[in-house]
Amino acid sequence: MDGGLDDGSAGPGRAPSDPAAPEGGESTLDPGGGTTDGGEDASEEPTVEDLLDQLETLEETVDEPEEVREVRAAMRTATRLSRPTVFGRVVRGFDRSDLAEALLGSVIFGAPMLVEGGTQEVGTYLAANPAYMVGTAAFTVAVVVGIIYVADFQDVRVDEPILGVVPRRLVGVLGVATLTATVGLTVWGRITWADPAFALGNVLAVLVPMSVGAALGDLLPG
Numbered sequence: 626m627d628g629g630l631d632d633g634s635a636g637p638g639r640a641p642s643d644p645a646a647p648e649g650g651e652s653t654l655d656p657g658g659g660t661t662d663g664g665e666d667a668s669e670e671p672t673v674e675d676l677l678d679q680l681e682t683l684e685e686t687v688d689e690p691e692e693v694r695e696v697r698a699a700m701r702t703a704t705r706l707s708r709p710t711v712f713g714r715v716v717r718g719f720d721r722s723d724l725a726e727a728l729l730g731s732v733i734f735g736a737p738m739l740v741e742g743g744t745q746e747v748g749t750y751l752a753a754n755p756a757y758m759v760g761t762a763a764f765t766v767a768v769v770v771g772i773i774y775v776a777d778f779q780d781v782r783v784d785e786p787i788l789g790v791v792p793r794r795l796v797g798v799l800g801v802a803t804l805t806a807t808v809g810l811t812v813w814g815r816i817t818w819a820d821p822a823f824a825l826g827n828v829l830a831v832l833v834p835m836s837v838g839a840a841l842g843d844l845l846p847g
Contacts, residue, residue, distance in 0.1 A: 677782070719797040723843050727801040730842015735802070735835030739809045748816070748827030755822075761829045765836050769798055772840040781844070798843055802835040803828070 677700060684696045738744050751758045773781055773794060783792045806828050810816045816824040 681782075719793045719843075723794070724797060724801060727798050727839040727843040728805065730838035730840070731802045731805045731835040732838070733842070734838025735806060735831050736809075738831045738834055739806075739813055739815060744827055744830050745815065747830040748823055748825075751826030751829055752820070752822035758826060758829060761833065765829070765833050766795075766799065768833070769795065769836050769840050772837065773798065773844065794843070798839045799836060802832055802839040805839075806831040806835050 680696055680700045684693060684700070687693055687696060751761060774792075781794065783794075786792050787796060810824070810827055810831060811818070816827045818824050
């Protein structure tokens, strides 16, 4: 009779195996509630964006001009480190290369509108309806703001805004698109400024696609 004795397969002096115990010591319970393999740290590694956030915080705390210059130099270096990827890189400032990219994008997107007959029809309609003209201008600005600062194609940082409020990149992109549309329509004889309302309506009609192209051209090349 067994008399309720346990199975002796575990052998003398040997505790029964625990199915929940880790095998070979490969996985251990982390005190914070997670697990680590082979003693490796499972925490998330910091990114360039984290570094820039810390540098921006540091920039606000330093007072000496030399210290400010050193912090900004470190921020420029960190920005360059983020450039290998096409999307998600950190973008600061607005220089000549950004200007050229915005010009290229505006020409690619807006050149067909310069010769399209429907552009003048839209311009005539806008000239007769000033409220729609203002609405078109506001819509264009909103779309550009959305592409640059909301859509998250890149991590765009506002650097030294004009008058402390207006982002330089926004002004640069809209300025390039507006100048390209105005010069293109005028030089190619599509508008005459004898009728300013008609001319402005045409410029706004062309400005919509050119602004989109300028914003994308500035951000996407990497």
